Amino acid sequence: MKKNEHVFGVCSGYTSDGHGVVKIDGFPLFVKGMMNKESGELVVTLVKKSYGFARLLKLDKVNEERVSPACPIAKQCGGCQLQHMSYKEQLAFKKQKVQDVIERIAKLDVQVEDVLGMTQPDHYRNKGQIPVGVVKGQVVTGFYRINSNTIIDTDSCGIQSVKINAVLQTMRSLFKKYGNAGVFRHLLIKHAFVTGEVMVVWIVRQKKFAHREEMVQELVQTIPEIKSVVLNLNTREDNVILGKQEEVLYGESFITDEINGLKFHISAKSFYQVNPVQTKVLYGKALEFCDLKGNETVIDLYCGVGTISMFLAQKAGKVIGIEIVEQAVRDARENAALNGLNNVEFVCSDAAAYAKKMSEQGGRADVVVVDPPRKGCDQVTLDSIVQMAPERLVYVSCDPATLARDLRILEGKGYRVEVVQPVDMFPWTHHVECVVSMSWAEK
Structure with missing residues (x-):
């Protein structure tokens, strides 16, 4: 078997990360986006000693549990690998x-x-961690393209809470209004589902920047559930998201949530199940x-x-x-x-x-x-x-x-x-x- 070879195969199961497994004369090919019992035309993209990878070109037989991804950037983002499967098939x-x-x-x-x-398996995440950038003078927020540092621009995510998406959309408007998105590295947004409280963490390259106070004021006026705005300074050159220095710009340094009657204080750096x-x-x-x-x-x-x-x-x-x-x-x-x-x-x-x-x-x-x-x-x-x-x-x-x-x-x-x-x-x-x-x- 060689790279770029076209083959026809039947999917007989899944890898641990949800790729379809197609065996050609006993040689397994892993095919992203192919589902069990489907058959179709593939092109081989990589060949190793005991396995290979292939790309799906055309389906001949389609699994009845296949669905169209609800997210418009599902193929580029890579955050959700199973959007082509019904929830029943995922389980x-x-x-x-x-x-x-x-x-x-x-x-x-x-x-x-x-x-x-x-x-209801949508909008379940209580935390959003969103990179911010400026490309050709335009503000971009979203998620990184698979295996890259390129931001796929979006203002919402189907697995983040609706409130987190609302905060993101408000922040995008403020970036465009005040033109200071270049100072920002990431937005970290936490939403306490039971109490409704929201924390917004600005992860920035410098502590002082133009219109900082106006942005805080407009943000909390637009979304009154915000109980905490924290500035986190990160001047590192690596991929670590949070820096060590923090400053509370509004409210407290934490929000409060509840699970099963127990209260929990959640800070910018707290681990809390998402x-x-x-x-x-x-x-x-x-x-x-x-x-x-x-x-x-x-x-x-x-x-x-x-x-x-x-x-x-x-x-x-x-x-x-x-x-x-x-x-x-x-x-x-x-x-x-x-x-x-x-x-x-x-x-x-x-x-x-x-x-x-x-x-x-x-x-x-x-x-x-x-x-x-x-x-x-x-x-x-x-x-x-x-x-x-x-x-x-x-x-x-x-x-x-x-x-x-x-x-x-x-x-x-x-x-x-x-x-x-x-x-x-x-x-x-x-x-x-x-x-x-x-x-x-x-x-």
């Missing part, structure tokens, strides 16, 4: 994605549950799998700003949250105090180091919850969890492949996987989160 793809790695990597005979999806509707579903499943009776000690590894910890503290005897990022720990402690929770404490420590220290000291917990970054847990963390031997272990994951790897290790050390529950936190993208319930099998 089916994500379930199979998880099932495949559970069988292939974890080597477990466990049936993955149906993905918990959304009733889909609040599904966050409640995800954390609710984690709480269900913990099976708390009211007197348990729970350790929450990689706790971030303590959202899961505080969910658990409503049912547990005591919760200890572990997080290595100092600012996140400060936010977690502040949020616990905000909610009057005195049975939760937060420790600033590397998760592996804390788990190892606790296991060496003979400490134990009734339940351990882990919510690691995409790379999953390291071996020290897994060994230390096993040494502590909690009766229940709940694993929250944003990457099915590293989840499967870790489940294989834990199964080999005495834990039994009971339920694998995928949750769709990011409709229209190939990402899927999972919550796994495990129990100590060796009695």
Whole structure:
């Protein structure tokens, strides 16, 4: 097989990122935008030793779940990879994605549950991170073209909240009115769904610039839900979005949101789940799998700003949250105090180091919850969890492949996987989160 060769093939499944898989004489080609059971003409674009890539030229047979992308820049943007699939097909793809790695990597005979999806999978994001530029004298805002730093100009996004889009449109008008868009690098807009409060962060190249005060005044007059305008100075030459220096231009340095009756202060740099509707579903499943009776000690590894910890503290005897990022720990402690929770404490420590220290000291917990970054847990963390031997272990994951790897290790050390529950936190993208319930099998 050679580059630029034209072939005809039938799609037999998907890659983990949603590309169609077409096998030509057993040789797999990955085809962006092609769906399962479709057939058509392809042109080969890249050939590797054991696989290749191809571009879809013409469909001969079309999957009945194919839809026209609602977003006009779907092909250029790359933020949403599955806009050609119906939502039903997206959920089916994500379930199979998880099932495949559970069988292939974890080597477990466990049936993955149906993905918990959304009733309304649009406008779900409570955070917009939008680059700003000036091209040939014209203001551009939007999202980067796939594999480039070119901004695809747009004034709205179908997965951002309607309010975030309104703020973006207002900012574009102000840029055009005052001609100072060149000072700006990004706009960061956060929208608290329950309270309705909005934060706008101006990420700029210099602190002082023409018409700064007028822009703040007009922005908050146009959109009264804005409770915070923060200037963030970033003079770096790399791709890091937020700088270290901040100045509050209007209101407070935070906005407040609620999940399941718990209040959270959200600052410019706070980590907060971007889909609040599904966050409640995800954390609710984690709480269900913990099976708390009211007197348990729970350790929450990689706790971030303590959202899961505080969910658990409503049912547990005591919760200890572990997080290595100092600012996140400060936010977690502040949020616990905000909610009057005195049975939760937060420790600033590397998760592996804390788990190892606790296991060496003979400490134990009734339940351990882990919510690691995409790379999953390291071996020290897994060994230390096993040494502590909690009766229940709940694993929250944003990457099915590293989840499967870790489940294989834990199964080999005495834990039994009971339920694998995928949750769709990011409709229209190939990402899927999972919550796994495990129990100590060796009695």
